[in-house]
Amino acid sequence: MNKPKVFITRRWPASVEEKLRNLYDVTLNETDRPLTADEFKAALQQYDAVCPTVCDSFPTEVLNVEDKRCKILANFGVGYNHIDIPAAKANELIVTNTPDVLTQSTADIAMTLLLMTARRGAEGDRLVRAKKWTGWCPTHMLSSNVTGATLGLIGFGRIGQAMARKAHHGFDMNIIYYNPSAANEYVTQDLQAKRCNTVEEVLAQADFVSLHCPAGANTKHLINAQTLKLMKSSAHLINTARGDVVDSVALCEALKNKQIAGAGLDVYENEPHIYEGFLALENVELLPHLGSATLETRTAMGEKVLANLAAYFAGDTLPDRVA
Ligand code: DGY
Numbered sequence: 001m002n003k004p005k006v007f008i009t010r011r012w013p014a015s016v017e018e019k020l021r022n023l024y025d026v027t028l029n030e031t032d033r034p035l036t037a038d039e040f041k042a043a044l045q046q047y048d049a050v051c052p053t054v055c056d057s058f059p060t061e062v063l064n065v066e067d068k069r070c071k072i073l074a075n076f077g078v079g080y081n082h083i084d085i086p087a088a089k090a091n092e093l094i095v096t097n098t099p100d101v102l103t104q105s106t107a108d109i110a111m112t113l114l115l116m117t118a119r120r121g122a123e124g125d126r127l128v129r130a131k132k133w134t135g136w137c138p139t140h141m142l143s144s145n146v147t148g149a150t151l152g153l154i155g156f157g158r159i160g161q162a163m164a165r166k167a168h169h170g171f172d173m174n175i176i177y178y179n180p181s182a183a184n185e186y187v188t189q190d191l192q193a194k195r196c197n198t199v200e201e202v203l204a205q206a207d208f209v210s211l212h213c214p215a216g217a218n219t220k221h222l223i224n225a226q227t228l229k230l231m232k233s234s235a236h237l238i239n240t241a242r243g244d245v246v247d248s249v250a251l252c253e254a255l256k257n258k259q260i261a262g263a264g265l266d267v268y269e270n271e272p273h274i275y276e277g278f279l280a281l282e283n284v285e286l287l288p289h290l291g292s293a294t295l296e297t298r299t300a301m302g303e304k305v306l307a308n309l310a311a312y313f314a315g316d317t318l319p320d321r322v323a
Contacts, residue, residue: 004313005069007047009035009056012076013295016302023306024049041065049312051305053077054289055271060087068093074308076301077292078102081215081242085323095323096308100158101300102292107162109291110240113264114151114167114208116285117236119143120262123282144207144234144261146171152206153177154199154222155213155241163210164191178202203230208238215242225250228260236262240291243268252277255284266291 006024011017011032020026027047029035034055035043040062043050050070052058054077063084072094073083080097088095116122120143127133127141151167153160156179167173168191175193182188182195196202199222203209209231213219223237224247231237237260239246248269254260256277264285268274271289278284292298304320311318 004048004309005046006049006051006309007043009040009043009050009052010076012302013299015299016306019302019306024309037062044068044070048072049074049309051076051309052083054079054082056082058083058088060084063087063091063093072096072309072312074305074312076305079215079242080322081244083323088323093323094312094318094321096305096312096318096320097322098301098304099320101304102297103158103162105294105297106159106240106291107166109266109287110159110163110210110212110238110264111166111170113238113240113266113285113287114210114236115146117238117262117264117283118146118149118208120282122285126282144236146173146208148172148174149207150174150176150205152196152202152209153179154202154209154211155179156183156193156195157212159240160210160212161187161191163212164193168192173208176202176205199227200230203227204232206235207232208236210238211241211245213241213245215244219245221245221247221250223247223251225253228254231260233259234261236260236264238264240266243271248275249277252281252284255281258283 003025006026008026008028010029017028040058044065045067047070049072051074075095075097078097078099080095083095120141124141151173153164156177164175168175175191176196177193178196178199183193222245228250251263252275255263262283266287267289278286307319
């Protein structure tokens with residue numbers, strides 16, 4: 001019997017690509033360049049399964065292409081806001097994702113950004129590299145304490161809770177959060193976490209605000225000129241969720257005017273383009289969407305896609321079906 005035809009949009013860690021080659025008639029994007037909408041349409045017409053990732057856009061126009069052979073989009077990534085889910089459903093396309101395996105590495109990056117923005121890490125690195133450091137003195141590059149400060153999480157799912165654990169048990173931080181549903185009793189007790197009734201309450205009380213809510217119509221520009229005004233002038237904002245949750249122009253203004261002390265960003269509106277205004281500011285730490293970028297995590301994400309494909313081709317229940 002012919003092996004199923006599988007299309008992978010970007011390069012994956014070598015060990016999982018090797019498994020794909022053994023199991024399927026697989027086509028890899030050898031050059032790893034971002035593909036176009038027309039290439040995605042052609043893939044939907046030619047392959048049984050297409051495996052996109054978080055930087056590949058699958059809007060209605062792509063998903064509606066005629067004469068599709070593809071029946072499953074097995075996404076490499078937990079976020080799937082780059083796929084128009086209603087259009088996928090209307091086209092009877094199954095969509096799967098890769099939850100759980102990137103929780104810790106993403107929370108690690110959120111914590112990295114928190115520490116960097118609190119302690120002016122990138123700014124200090126730039127100073128040293130520019131050979132502008134003139135030596136230690138009692139008032140040089142003063143920053144803010146992390147230990148004992150209040151961390152406010154907006155969104156308290158897997159990644160938010162993992163960050164809260166690191167912050168509370170590692171840095172003795174007080175945890176407050178906003179989430180539509182309450183965390184379970186064990187988590188609440190373990191972290192001595194206080195649930196706030198509104199996002200606004202978190203913004204007003206936290207020394208560090210970390211975003212962990214999904215992207216969507218109801219969270220687009222949740223952090224905007226109005227909501228930024230609620231934050232303390234000494235507070236920092238961390239975004240490892242999705243760029244669309246923050247209005248970049250408003251955040252840039254708030255940072256420039258010292259309305260808030262700093263920010264740490266791993267995700268952006270219109271990636272990989274970064275709002276130019278950020279580049280001139282010392283008080284924003286900018287990482288290139290590194291949340292899940294460890295070899296172990298990316299390999300585990302590939303394994304998750306393999307498990308979803310295996311279940312699909314065996315006719316079994318899909319482990320991580322989102323549509
Ligand atoms: C995801 O999987 O959604 C992450 O953003 C990738 O780091």
